[in-house]
Amino acid sequence: MDQQLQVFVTVVEKKNFSHAAEELHMTQPAVSQYVKLFEQRYGVKLLERSNKFVRLNKAGEIVYHHAKEILALYSKMKYLVDDLISNADGTLKIGASYTYGEYELPPIIGKMHELYPLIKPNIFIGNTTEVVELVKSHQLDVGLVEGEVIDSSLQIEPIAEDRMCIVMPKDHHLIQGRKELAFSELANETWIVRERGSGTRKVADKLFDSFEYKPDKILEFGSIQLIKSAVESGLGISVLSESAIKKELSVGSLGSIYLKDFIIKRNFSIVLNSPFQTKALEVFLSLLR
Structure with a gap:
């Protein structure tokens, strides 16, 4: 060096x-x-x-x-080079966007630790844009992101589909006894969204564009947990991954509803920046897949 x-x-x-x-x-x-x-x-x-x-x-x-x-x-x-003559061990630098990192990644890390205790995961959680940039600059071994990533210099592999839903306070009048609603019924709501660069924000913007809608009232927060707390407090509604609200739905602290004739979904994807993989990375990717 x-x-x-x-x-x-x-x-x-x-x-x-x-x-x-x-x-x-x-x-x-x-x-x-x-x-x-x-x-x-x-x-x-x-x-x-x-x-x-x-x-x-x-x-x-x-x-x-x-x-x-x-x-x-x-x-x-x-x-x-060292890895060629060793077992699956050492530090593995993993980057993940907020939804995947906070709600999907922990059980995978737990399984890897159980099977390969010598692998030491070093995890960075950020928005999709931040994770992709760190993979591009070789500061992360692998990125796990949500939404569409277009970059010919990277290897991008979708690994799962993520369905989204409209999230509201549990006692919101629009979800009483209903499973679906028309998007037009949400026209006067305050929307709580993630910051630009976030995969979840891209989904929200795409949703608004699909209905040629521009929210009059919008709040921008930098974390999913903060958004969930704000929705629970009655500050507005949001569009979030089903995986991010499982716990809240199970205890009844939040409500969710789907749109009529419109499915909100995106992919979770692996992002890599090298054809060469350490044994630790190979193990991790096999668990993901």
Whole structure:
């Protein structure tokens, strides 16, 4: 691994030469020398320095962005080579969008731990866009996302279909004794949706577009749990995955209903960025499938 690259990234992330030296088990002058040589190598200053801080300039931002990807590739390359002569073990970096990560992934991780206790899952939960970007930059071994992903540089494999429903307070007048309703009956409701970049938000936007509808009242929240709490409190209605509301439906804290002649669904998909797979990743993918 390029030592100058590693030292530079550590200084940036620790925002301090002394803290970086402690992390790297080096002396502070040695760290400073590495960074100086690294800047000379590219013929440009990469860091703004003062007694209180170290921060990136514009050139430094470019180098740091690519340095992270290069170091991730170094680690992946070494791990793949080591893996050829080892069993299914080591760290597996998994990214998952909120719905899949919070409601579908835990039992799979539990099964993997039971069968392959030497595999150490490192899990990142974010929205679909965040997970895809981290897979693209090789900072995650695999992504599990909801909704449509179009990127020719990635391997995308649908693994399950996810049905969605309209979620309301349990005592909402529109669901009393009913299983279906027309979308027009929802015209005056306040809609609670996820942030842009979320797979769940894309479903909501697609639903609105299908009926040429633009909500007059809309609230945007960054987590499914917060949306469920807001709906339960009577702030509005939402469109969520069936898997995300199983518990609430079983205890009766939320109500759900479907649309007449309109099925809201999407896929859960695996996202990969390499034809090479460690034994740990192969095991995990086999459990998913």
